[in-house]
Amino acid sequence: MPPLPSTRLSFPLNSPLFYILPSTSLFPNLIITTTNKKNKFLIPTMSFSSSPSSPSPSSISNPKEPEHPRDPEDQELLLQQVLKYHNQTKHHFTKYARGPHGLDWANQPNPFRRYVSAPLLPLLHFPTENQNPNSSSTQDPLYSSLFLNLPPPKPISKSTISQFFYDSLALSAWKTTGFSTWSLRVNPSSGNLHPTEAYIISPPIESLSDSSFVAHYAPKEHALELRAEVPSWVFTNFLPKDSFLIGLSSIFWREAWKYGERAFRYCNHDVGHAIAAVSMAAAGLGWDVKLLDGLGYEDLEKLMGLERFPKFQIPSRPVKGRFPEMEFEHPDCILVVFPNGAGEFDVNYKQLSLAISEFSKLEWKGKPNLLSKEHICWDIIYRTAEAVKKEISLGNTFLVDPFQSSGICSEGSYKGFTAREVVRKRRSAVDMDGVTAMDRNTFYQILLHCLPSGSRNGGKQKKPLALPFRGLPWDAEVHAALFVHRVEGLPQGLYFLVRNEDHLDKLKKSMRSGFKWMKPEGCPENLPLYELDRTDCRTLAERLSCHQEIASHGCFSLGMVACFDRLLHDKNMWMYPRLFWETGVLGQVLYLEAHAVGISATGIGCYFDDPVHELLGLKGSNFQSLYHFTVGGPVVDKRIMSLPAYPGPDVDA
Structure with a gap:
């Protein structure tokens, strides 16, 4: 099987040779090591100093759910956990951060989360090139123009929501070589692993849903999986007209399968890529995007229906076994998407949180699919995820600054x-x-x-x-x-x-x-x-x-x-x-x-x-x-053939 397409790779650690680079004012005393120069960028394996069975003592033996407010001693413990994670997952010339000794292909995580039995709402597809450049209704703005000003906002419809996902989180192509086939997406991901999942919380949209709803985005199908119907659009008093919410979450296991303990870093890189991908797609439709960062972790869980996942009991050290509950989704953030020029609007986070609490009573549809048969739990990832859970910030103000154009020199x-x-x-x-x-x-x-x-x-x-x-x-x-x-x-x-x-x-x-x-x-x-x-x-x-x-x-x-x-x-x-x-x-x-x-x-x-x-x-x-x-300037591997994103092949290797 060929290596996975990858944007963040590490290599087998060979016997290091120590030497000092030629002296300059940049690095007069910097000592570094080298490895065999035959290492190729496409090698998707990692070697580490410790096995998954070696103990990993933590400064937090069993992190508590965030309290309101946290005790100063708890705060210090949580800070030490974050610093411990950051320092423990650094790569050094003599030792890489801990991870698997090789790739367990039999348990490679499924790159597509699906909610089995949830109703599927297909979305529309769009050409990459403008088929009729003279038609203002189909004209896609020039890339560079978006940095100068946003076009007039388009209304929410099945067409615009479809275009929004198509240009931000959808598949962009399929690649194939030999007997292997894999998909690529608009939003980047290390190793093509895609730990980031997306949800939409929206008022009714004609031809999609007669009621307000919560849906999971399924990129392989370019469709929405209806998770829950909301009796009414509960956010009328909090958000501008013609706005909706996008939720992002992470499945740590998808990344840890390949990268071990450093995976928490990479999952959050991917969240940032997704935020930017969403922002750029929204801009093309004349929509603005802002993080609702005053909400707390529990609010995000309720809003995306993620509190229904079984609670994962964190082991005391890295272990290998069957842990389906480890495939839960960690809610990262909620973005509000609203028409450009909507003006300032205030968000009362206390009242918003009360409204979100009602989502626990909704009838949630679909059961998440299993991604792997067996797993390796790198416990420090989950302890750190507990430590960085955000509480609701009642005093936070929500500000929408006027759009500022970017500089032009060329x-x-x-x-x-x-x-x-x-x-x-x-x-x-x-x-x-x-x-x-x-x-x-x-x-x-x-x-x-x-x-x-x-x-x-x-x-x-x-x-x-x-x-x-x-x-x-x-x-x-x-x-x-x-x-x-x-x-x-x-x-x-x-x-x-x-x-x-x-x-x-x-x-x-x-x-x-x-x-x-x-x-x-x-x-x-x-x-x-x-x-x-x-x-x-x-x-x-x-x-x-x-x-x-x-x-x-x-x-x-x-x-x-x-x-x-x-x-x-x-x-x-x-x-x-x-x-x-x-x-x-x-x-x-x-x-x-x-x-x-x-x-x-x-x-x-x-x-x-x-x-x-x-x-x-x-x-x-x-x-x-x-x-x-x-x-x-990229080097193109001519052995790999590109196929259209939609319709794509049935198998994703």
Whole structure:
């Protein structure tokens, strides 16, 4: 069986050879290891230092359900659990985070959750290319235009809801080679594992449902599985007219099957990718998206019908066996989708929570399918998921800021693709050609769309106002350390994109004193990009990303560096997964930007955490690296044939 298509891969750990890289101001004392250079990016196996049967003591022996409010001692225990998870799941040159010794193909999780016996509501399909460019009713907006302003909002209908899911969470293609076939989706996922599930909570929609309803989205069928009918649209007093809710949840087992303990990180990357995918699809219909982040974990469970899953008893150590209850869905977030320009509206979270409590009384339809016959439970994942459960925030205010356009410095860099062409033809490159170079202005244009605040007439970058970051209710916490390899007109070297300029002074003080912090030549005034050091860092970028050539063979790669310690202490442990969500949103922008300018990209979840920090001179946990990415010219594997997404083959390997 061929390897799974993958965007975050690790490799067998061979006998390491220790050596010191050539001395530069970047890494005078950085010691790293190398592995056999015959490792290929497509190898889907991982080797680790411990077996699933080895004990994993936890600072929380049996985490409690969140209380209102939590005791300070409980808070400290939960914080220690989060820090324990983060540090224990770091990759090191001498040891990878714990995971399976190989892939148990017999128990590969089914990539499609279905609710058996739930009524299926088919959705409409749409062409990728506009069949009639002169028809305003079918015209899909240009991708780059969405960053300037949103089109007039379309009403909720079977057609628009169908288009919304088709351009955000649906299948995008099938791939086949030899005797194996697998599907790809619009929203990216590490290893094509897809731990993220989606739900819609909506008022009545003609030709879909005569009553308000809750439905699970089934991407293979491009259909809604009706889970429950709601007597009336209970959110009339809370949400604008013509709005609905989207819920996202995670099945940790899908990711842990391949990646072991690090899976919790990757699941939350995927939540961020899904948030951005939903935001971009909504934008094409003139709809805005915002996270309802004042709700608590229990509210989300009730709203999506997930409280009906059997409660999973967390074992005291990693164990292997038959644990069907481990396939439960962890509710991550609820997004409200509403017409652009609806104006400000206030959400009373206390009254909203009371309304949601009635969902426990609904008649829920369908039984979730079994994904695997046997499982390995990495207990630390589930303990950490307990620790980051969010309580309801009664004092939270719900603000909808005016749409802010993103900066433009090189509109000509885009290839004239429509939004649908970009989102549905997006692919994760499995290799880069090591030749393709990018124009400097194209590089700057991509980074302008990575900024949270867009063009603000000289204002600081900080608040999420631009697409798709505007869906997040917190100020930007994630920055990017860039390894520039092949950008014409820009020297090779290490650069830094500051996405929250309130952090600039702290970053300068925290990082190496020898860095230059100079604006590069031709850099737009409103782009907070800084040159740190000029050097050929291709070999360094490759080795820091688990020795993967894809990190050095593109035009540039990067590590996403997040504000960490202060944020967890100040805003509570529930911000831990949200930091990964922000990296996923940023990663989705990089995916789409790369394809819009005619190249490709790939997310890299395998990297050596602390050596990245040492490279930058970061000490302690004030800032932590949470995700890597690479952008460049893809190498296409001609052995793999592409098939249409719909109708697709019956078998998904």
